Amino acid sequence: MATAVVWFRRDLRLSDNPALLEAVAAAGPDGAVVPCFVLDPRLLGAAGAPRVAFLVRCLQELDRSMGGHLVVRPGPPATTIPALAAEVGATSVHAAEDFGPYGRQRDDDVARTLADVGIDLQLDGSAYAVPPGTVTTAAGGGYKVFTPFARAWRGHGWPEPVLAPSNVRWAEGVASDRVPDEPVVACDLPAAGEQAAQAAARRFWERGLDDYDERRNRPDLPDGTSRLSAHLKYGTIHPRQLLALLGRSRSEGRFRTELCWREFYADVLFHRPDTARRSFNEKMAAIEVDTGPSTDERFAAWAEGRTGFPIVDAGMRQLRGEAWVHNRVRMIVASFLVKDLHLDWTRGARWFMTHLVDGDLASNQHGWQWTAGTGTDPSPYFRIFNPVTQGERFDPDGDYVRRWIPELAGVDRRWVHHPWDDPAGLPAGYPGPIADHAVEREEALRRYRGL
DNA sequence: TTTTGAGTTGTTCGA
DNA sequence: GTCGAACAACTCAAA
Numbered sequence A: 001m002a003t004a005v006v007w008f009r010r011d012l013r014l015s016d017n018p019a020l021l022e023a024v025a026a027a028g029p030d031g032a033v034v035p036c037f038v039l040d041p042r043l044l045g046a047a048g049a050p051r052v053a054f055l056v057r058c059l060q061e062l063d064r065s066m067g068g069h070l071v072v073r074p075g076p077p078a079t080t081i082p083a084l085a086a087e088v089g090a091t092s093v094h095a096a097e098d099f100g101p102y103g104r105q106r107d108d109d110v111a112r113t114l115a116d117v118g119i120d121l122q123l124d125g126s127a128y129a130v131p132p133g134t135v136t137t138a139a140g141g142g143y144k145v146f147t148p149f150a151r152a153w154r155g156h157g158w159p160e161p162v163l164a165p166s167n168v169r170w171a172e173g174v175a176s177d178r179v180p181d182e183p184v185v186a187c188d189l190p191a192a193g194e195q196a197a198q199a200a201a202r203r204f205w206e207r208g209l210d211d212y213d214e215r216r217n218r219p220d221l222p223d224g225t226s227r228l229s230a231h232l233k234y235g236t237i238h239p240r241q242l243l244a245l246l247g248r249s250r251s252e253g254r255f256r257t258e259l260c261w262r263e264f265y266a267d268v269l270f271h272r273p274d275t276a277r278r279s280f281n282e283k284m285a286a287i288e289v290d291t292g293p294s295t296d297e298r299f300a301a302w303a304e305g306r307t308g309f310p311i312v313d314a315g316m317r318q319l320r321g322e323a324w325v326h327n328r329v330r331m332i333v334a335s336f337l338v339k340d341l342h343l344d345w346t347r348g349a350r351w352f353m354t355h356l357v358d359g360d361l362a363s364n365q366h367g368w369q370w371t372a373g374t375g376t377d378p379s380p381y382f383r384i385f386n387p388v389t390q391g392e393r394f395d396p397d398g399d400y401v402r403r404w405i406p407e408l409a410g411v412d413r414r415w416v417h418h419p420w421d422d423p424a425g426l427p428a429g430y431p432g433p434i435a436d437h438a439v440e441r442e443e444a445l446r447r448y449r450g451l
Numbered sequence B: 001t002t003t004t005g006a007g008t009t010g011t012t013c014g015a
Numbered sequence C: 001g002t003c004g005a006a007c008a009a010c011t012c013a014a015a
Helices: A018-027 A041-046 A049-065 A077-088 A101-116 A146-156 A194-207 A229-234 A239-243 A250-271 A282-286 A293-303 A310-322 A327-340 A345-355 A361-372 A387-394 A399-404 A437-449
Strands: A003-008 A032-039 A071-074 A092-097 A120-126
Touching (some): A003 A018, A032 A077, A071 A077, A077 A101, A092 A101, A146 A250, A250 A361, A310 A327, A310 A345
């Protein structure tokens, strides 16, 4: 009678889970599967409170979906996993492949310590429709430009999603820690777990994708985007499960492309793990940024949402309030930090990673690099977001900024994105702009020309 | 090997 | 208000 361990990491679901299916197959009809999650201090330490809280809730839901059989163990995986495998007499350990810089190192270590006791670490599936490193150019390397990557990625294709196994025998009586208590978070997190993810996807589809191409840019609309990012991050839903629902319309193609961006950046990070901390484009690394203690007040004004630019402040307050920010607004606030305040993109990226519930290293760091002009896109240096223009175009009535900045409640839509021009004066409690955009734009252009 | 076409998401200015 | 041009050159991917 065989026993197999399935080690959950960023794939907290039972449906369409290849590693789980492999574990069930390895255990055989009379064997048992030990589902486990390792409380890895290195991962828990790096995630901010919102992400830890969401993870804990996902674990509670996962545990419930398997009748309370989830085995939770604290400690570094390289000792915890072999100890558990030996304890339950497992013949194999199964997991989804992790392609991140830390995950690869961790899994190499675990594979080695498992091999020492004669057990295989078997990796099946990943968090991506097409695993990073799979799609390559004719020269055999990774793509550096999105469009050709997307073409090759679509051409490669992916398997249809599969249902959860119905015949799992979860192992009984394995000692387990309790799922830890979640940290106290003041923000409003999305409902966690596989069922919530499926429900969120269903709601998004029922609303209809017809005008997604337009609506996805509108932070004032509550349902303009799928809001599935945290679920994709923790694998409570797999991108395959979404791709399988998409047809050939323009908007469906657009949503497919958005999923492709996530896969592109994972692929880029796989080929260039150093770009999690450093510029992808070596030449751009030399860009002049402001440093030193004098920048702290500017950074704090940005982080706390008191720059005086409504769309920037609304975004930064949404980050604290929901641990999530609309993607259009992420670009606007990032552009402001980098091109109006002239601060290093890594500083903003780190802040995002601490506060986002969906904080994904590849998407976050490369999203920031795109804005900073240091990334894969040969971004024209003159692409500098104007916070007023962007606000007026994508939040035309000011509903979004008023939702997050109560001080603007009484400001007419004509002035809501530039309240300093309101003849009635600035509303009480709201600051004037901390920068002159036209001046700082020229300064940013000067610094880029210097390269 | 060489050549060619293309590159998510913008802004401003002047006609 | 709308529209096209200019804002640089360079690297990538594929023929």
